Amino acid sequence: MGTWPESRARNRTLQILRSATEGEYGVLAIICYNIEHLTALVRAAEAKRSPLILQLFPSTVKQLPTLAWAAAAAVKSATVPLSLHLDHAQDEGQIRDIAANLPFDSIMVDMSHYDHDENLAKTKILTRFCHENGIAVEAESGRINGGEEGIADTGSLEALFTTPEEVEDFLAAEVDLLAPSIGNIHGDYGPAGPQLDYQRLADVNRQIAGRVGMALHGTNDFTPEVMRRCIQNGTAKLNINKLILECWNVHLGEHAREPLMQLLDGGMAVLQAEVERWMDVCGSSGKALTCRKRRVKCDEAKPSCNRCSKADRECRYGQLAVAEPSDAGSDPANLSDREDVSQRKGYGSRSVASPCAIQGPRESSTEHPTEHEAFDNARTAFSASPGPLVPPDSSDSFRIGVPGAPSHNGRIDADDDEGLPNLDFSVSPLAASQIPLLNISPFEWYDLLAQDAISHIQRVNDATNGDPRWRFDESTLSRAQSGAPARYSSSHPGQTNADAAQELPSLDYHDDEPRPLAAHDSISKPWNTTSSIELSATDMRFLRYYTEVVGPILDLFDPVQHFTKVVPHLAMRNTGLLKALLAVAARYMSLDATAGAADDTVPVSASPDSTLLQGNSLPDSGLGQVPAQIATQYYYETLQYLSQTLLYPSYADSDEILATAILISTYEMFDTDPATRSGNWERHLRGAFWIQRSQDNDGESIDGLRRAVWWAWLRQDIWAAFRAGRPTLTIWRPRRRLEDLDSDELATRILYICAKCVEFASSSSADSGAGQDRDIRIKIDHGNKLLRSLQDWYDILPLSYKPIVVAAGVEDELSAAPTVSSCERDDRYNTATTDDRGRSAVFPSVWIHPPNHAGAMQMYHFAKAIVLLNQPTTGGLSEYRQRQKRLSESVNMVCGIANAYRDKESAVAFVSVQAVFAVGLFVQVPAKQDGLLYTLEQMLKKSKFPAPGLVAELKQVWAE
Incomplete structure (x- = not known):
């Protein structure tokens, strides 16, 4: 913890108030009773770029301790200075407990209900204890009369004004903040209003002489003029309760018949607006x-x-710059006291038509934890222990899944789990190194993206010796620097709102029944354009490439093809999703090693809707730009959009952010060039996981697009986890039985089982050094259970999963038929292909139709192979031979399916690369090794799979 002088220098509350004292402005210290208050206050601070102190009463902490952790998470994630303060703590035992165990920056030790000497003695002891725990202390000199919710009523005691002697006594007690009594009271002041002794306040300020900060309590019924006079006389911390929070109560009372979420959103909007108004009054804005x-x-x-x-x-x-009022009448400074009080008492008459009412042109940059995020962060940290604060990014207590939860997954979650600890790998704690990137909000996910992008820009620019490759202002990627547009407008000036209101086509489906795109409607979303975005020729080229090539890869296991048919139409109204889609298309196009120079350059014409990037474009060589450069440009435009749009709570819970997150993850997967890659795919993949978890999205979500996003994400996580030797991130368990699934749903179910198998393989690596018989038996049982699950899945498959039977000779002809480029030299892998016919004949083609069923069979054999390769055995030679036989069957089937698909089947080829590589790890016969290498090379070329080192890695494994 260090000494108190060291802690004092970095204490958040004291830092905020020192700056306020030096800058001669006041900082609001507002009471929070619930998560909605907390959310509105943080939004206001971000919007006004104002410091803020979040205050909780001890009674609130006692009833809802997780609110303290939620507030601490907000303090940590905000881009403006915030601190957490416990107000009017009057129970000595509670003060000690909270100071030792909860994440407060400062505490008001309120012993003012005792006489002066006892007040001073108790305050001195508790101050020493708080300082030992790094917490600043505020004390009340004299006695402020009255009471309000959360504060014991001192009405029966005599009000005591602060005297010079008392000031020196409390300074000697080493308190850090002093709250003088100058005629202020807790509660309402009555018809006469506040009658403050400003001269006494000025005298206290002179006596303090900057040694401690000064706080003022009892601000109910303050007018802007009273507030300013208090600030002018040295007050830095202004305790606020009813003065601002009353608008919340009035709104809830007057709109009580509205739907709950609309009621709460409207209340938060009114509260945020009122907080912002008083920040302007106090001078803390900006x-x-x-x-x-x-x-x-x-x-x-x-x-x-x-x-x-x-x-x-x-x-x-x-x-x-703090926004200037449009006319003098709107400036709070020009309101008379009577007008201000009248306006303040009439909150309910304000027009708040919707939760979006405050999101007009006046709104500045805002960020805040949403309710879900704040409580998730709070729960994660609070569940650790009742000990000192453990930040969410360093907790090692995060457990995913619920041991003993009901099971519906067949053998994977059967009732015979009891004797097998850690059998359900999804309930095992993740490694400590994985925790920081798991428990994150959409804002922290974005910060990961932006930080990596900024580092890349700076690294590239620094390496060019004064001739930067990027003319890109990286500060535009900061959420703190981005203003929120009131509503994005289309680049097409001739399109009217009437045009935008036309009904969208029927694009989304569920249970094979078409339905209108109502669930993805963009008209009512303030972060979407009001009409379709007009595309440039460059945009159109990449959009068509996406729908024809990239979309089908993502849609392999989605018969409705949401990424191909639905996402592009959503992107026509959402700039960020469109830029992400185009970035993925351009990045995948850049992987085409066989394209000629002419095909590698794309004529560049500015996107007319790209109003965010004036002066930030890539330099044009005159002949156009290569797709890799354009991909990076689109990617940065995506981040710019996110920096502005994440401030909308509705966007953080939208279909668009889900689709954007998975496209960004796909972009990172495709971006394998270390010279140009802008981030870390693993980190961003985990961010996409947390965004989905915050929305309760999973593989059985009712909405088809959300299901598609989840399965696309899981496919990426399976491969990333397999390559990294880590468990998969998913904590979801399917609820439907195998017997209840249709043929296409069986294809996705094998992905889930495969994720479990990858998790098994990662635990095998981690436990390889255990060497205990009991551990080996448990591991064998785990593996057998997974193999039975795989067999259960296989036994229930319909005929569409079976190979198409062909006549003798036709199969040989199909498998030996050279591909278009079979006689060319593949410079990408440095492998001559003149003997393609002989190499391809090692594994005869196995054609399964439709493609998603073929892909499912590839994943089935992939999963079976990694279990067999990682399961210990004590069965001797006989069991070893049986295992080799099963592995050989998987090798033949995987390579046969891969050989059956041609150049245009890049989606199946994409899956085949993973399966061929996995089953190839154990192949020992040279002829089969050569045939498998040929198949892998062909799949890599067909799919443009972003892992060119796989061939060399296999050869190295075989050579060992």
């Missing part, structure tokens, strides 16, 4: 500086902040 260079919260040190000094970087601050 005072939260953010270092643009590093996109982090700034300690405001001059001439260079601490973070930039450590990194030896130029320190630049965001210049956010």
Whole structure:
């Protein structure tokens, strides 16, 4: 913890108030009673770029301790200075317990209900204890009369004004903040309003002389003028309760008949607007500086902040001008006291038509944890222990899944699990190294993307010796620097709202029945365009490539083809989704090693809708740009859109962010060039997982698009986990029995079983050094259970999963037929292909139709092979031979299915690469090794699978 002087220097509350005192403005310290209050307050602070102190009463903490952890998560993730303060703590035991175990930055030790000497003695002891725990202390000198919700009523005691002697006594007790009594009271002031002794306040301020900060309690019924006078006389911390929160209560009372979520959203909108108004009054708006260079919260040190000094970087601050009122009448400074009170009492008459009412042009950049995110972060941290704060990104107590939960998965979750600890791998704790990137919100997911992108831009620019490749302002990727558009407009000036209101076509399906795209309607979403986006020629080329080539890869296991048929239409109204889609298409096109120079360049014409990137485009060589460059450009435009749009709560829970997240993950998977890749696929894949978890999205979601997104994500996670030797991330368990699935749903079920098998393989690697007989037996039983699950799946398959039988001789002709490029030299893998006919004949073609069923069979053999390869055996030579036989069957089937699909079947080829590589790990016969290499090379060419090192890796394994 360090000494208190060291902790004091970095205490959040004291840092905020020191800056306020130096800048002569006030900081609101507002009471939060629930998660909606917390959300609205943080939104307001982000929108106004204002510091803010979040306050909780002890009674609230006692009833809802997780709110403290939620607030701590908000403090940590915000881009403006926030702190967490416990107000009016009057129970000594509770103060000690909270100081030792909850994440508060400061506590008001309120012993004012005792006489002066006892107040001082108790305060001194508790101050020492709080300081030992790194917590600043506020104390009340004198006695402020009255009471309100959360504060014990002192009405029966005499009000005591603060005296100079009391000030010195409390300073000697080493408190950090002093709350003087100057005629202020807790609760309402009555018809006469506040009658404050401003001269006494000024005298206290002079006596303090900057040694501690000064707080003011009892602000109910304050007018803007009263508030300003208090600030002018030295008050830095302004405790707020009813003055601002009353608007929330009024709104809920007047709109009680509205649907619950609409009621809460409207209340948060009204509350946010009121907080922003008082931030303007107090002068704190625009005072939260953010270092643009590093996109982090700034300690405001001059001439260079601490973070930039450590990194030896130029320190630049965001210049956010506080919005000027459009007319004098709207300035709170020009409101008379009577007008202000009248307006404040009439909150219910304000027009708040919808939760989007505050999201108009006046809105500045906002970010906040959503209710789900805040409680998830709170639950994760709070479940660790009642000990000191463990930040969500360092907790090692996060457990996924629920041991003992009801099972519906056949043998994988059968009742015979009891004797097998850790049998259901999804309930095993993840490794500590995996925790930081699992428990994240959409905002933290975006920050991962932006940080990697900024690092890439800076790395490339620094390497070009003054001639930067990118003319891209990386600060535009910062959420802190991005203003929220009131509503994105189409680039087509002639399109009217009437045009935009036309009914969208029937594009989404469920249970094979078409339905209108109502669930994905973009008209009512403020972060979508009001009409279809107009595409440039470059955009159109990549969009067509996506629908013809990339979409089918993602849709292999989706018979409705959401990524091909639905997502492009959603993208026509959503700039971020469109840019992500085009980025994926351009990146995949750039993987085509056989394309000629003419095909590698794309004529560039500016996208008319790209209003966010003026001056930020890639340099044009004059002949056009290669797809890899354009892909990176589209990718950065996607991040710019996200930086502005994540501030909308509805966007963070939308279909569009799900589709965008999986496309970004796909882009990262395709981006394998270390010289150009902008991020870490593993990290971003985990971010996509958490976004889906925050929306309760899984493989059995009712909405077809959401199901498609989940299965597409799982396919990527299976491969990433297999290559990294880690467990898969999914914590979901299917609820439907195998017997209840149709033929296409059986294809996705094998993906789930495969994920379990990959998890088994990762645990085998982790436990390889255990060497205990009991561990081996448990591992064997685990493997047998998975093999039985695979067999159960296989036994229930319909005829469409069986190979097409062909006449003798035809099969040989099909398998030996050369592909279009079979007589060319494949420079990508440096392998001569003149003997293709002989090499392909090693594994006769096995054609299964439709393609998704063929892909499912590939995943079945992939899963079976990795279990057999990682399951221990004690059965001797006989069992070894039996296992080799089963593995050989999988090799023949996998390579046969792969050989049956031609150049245009890139979707099946994509899956075949994974399966061929996995089963090839055990092949020992040279002839089969040669035939398998040929098949793998062909699949890599057909699929453009972004892993060119697989061939060399197989050869190395075989050579060992």
